[in-house]
Amino acid sequence: MKVIANLRFSLIVLLSFSSVASSQDQTAETVNHGSFSTMMIAAPNVAKYLETVKQDVDFFGTIGSAGTGSCVTVSGHEYIGQMMIWNAYPDVQSALKGNAAYDPTQEAGRRFENLRKVKYVTTWKPLKPFRLDPGYERVQRVKVPPQNLAAFVAGMSALETAIQDGGHDYFFNGVFVPIGGGSHEAATLMVRSVTRDESSMGMLFDEYFSGTATWAGAFDALQQAGGTVISDTFEKCEQFYFGK
Numbered sequence: 001m002k003v004i005a006n007l008r009f010s011l012i013v014l015l016s017f018s019s020v021a022s023s024q025d026q027t028a029e030t031v032n033h034g035s036f037s038t039m040m041i042a043a044p045n046v047a048k049y050l051e052t053v054k055q056d057v058d059f060f061g062t063i064g065s066a067g068t069g070s071c072v073t074v075s076g077h078e079y080i081g082q083m084m085i086w087n088a089y090p091d092v093q094s095a096l097k098g099n100a101a102y103d104p105t106q107e108a109g110r111r112f113e114n115l116r117k118v119k120y121v122t123t124w125k126p127l128k129p130f131r132l133d134p135g136y137e138r139v140q141r142v143k144v145p146p147q148n149l150a151a152f153v154a155g156m157s158a159l160e161t162a163i164q165d166g167g168h169d170y171f172f173n174g175v176f177v178p179i180g181g182g183s184h185e186a187a188t189l190m191v192r193s194v195t196r197d198e199s200s201m202g203m204l205f206d207e208y209f210s211g212t213a214t215w216a217g218a219f220d221a222l223q224q225a226g227g228t229v230i231s232d233t234f235e236k237c238e239q240f241y242f243g244k
Helices: 001-024 046-056 092-101 146-165 198-210 215-223
Strands: 035-042 067-075 082-089 117-124 134-145 170-181 188-196 230-240
Touching: 035 092, 046 067, 046 082, 092 117, 092 230, 117 188, 134 198, 146 170, 188 198
Parallel strands: none
Antiparallel strands: 035 082, 035 117, 067 082, 067 230, 117 170, 134 188, 134 230, 170 188
């Protein structure tokens, strides 16, 4: 029954996507643009692993990536060396083709076998416009009732605008639905809230808890969408391949 429930949730989310897009101020073309693929990794020596990856960034062009980078978990770890490699693509079709072109168990991945253990791979579709500008990011997995999905995404957009209007123009967020993420990502959305650095992120929390946040109303309104947080981490992200 759990499998059937998860399948039903995924189908409803995907079928609801068009209504979410039409509810935004941006055009559907902007909202629908792009896809991401993530490879979740455990790296005993994160610095050494990333150093090795960056020695051949042109490789990512061979799998059709438009941009590649990493996110290293710095708080809320589920395991030691938690991190991911991400790839940006123009659409889901390209992302799935890129995933198929790289098998980490084959020759292209064997040079990393002593540097990392691959946990799983997921493809993601953004449900709202997302600016690709990696930084210090709060990452949450959230369960949202399907009937509240449009309100949740609209609330995230409203919060983004309110925080920017409150003097934090560097802030932006994203909401992503997983495609083919296995049991790890089933029935959840990924929410990423992005700032430049730790200080910028901390300032937002201090404003809210001190009662000085002009955007507090937008944050409180978002809670009415009924989302349940399943996991909550901080990640430091960077981009090291910028396409051709």
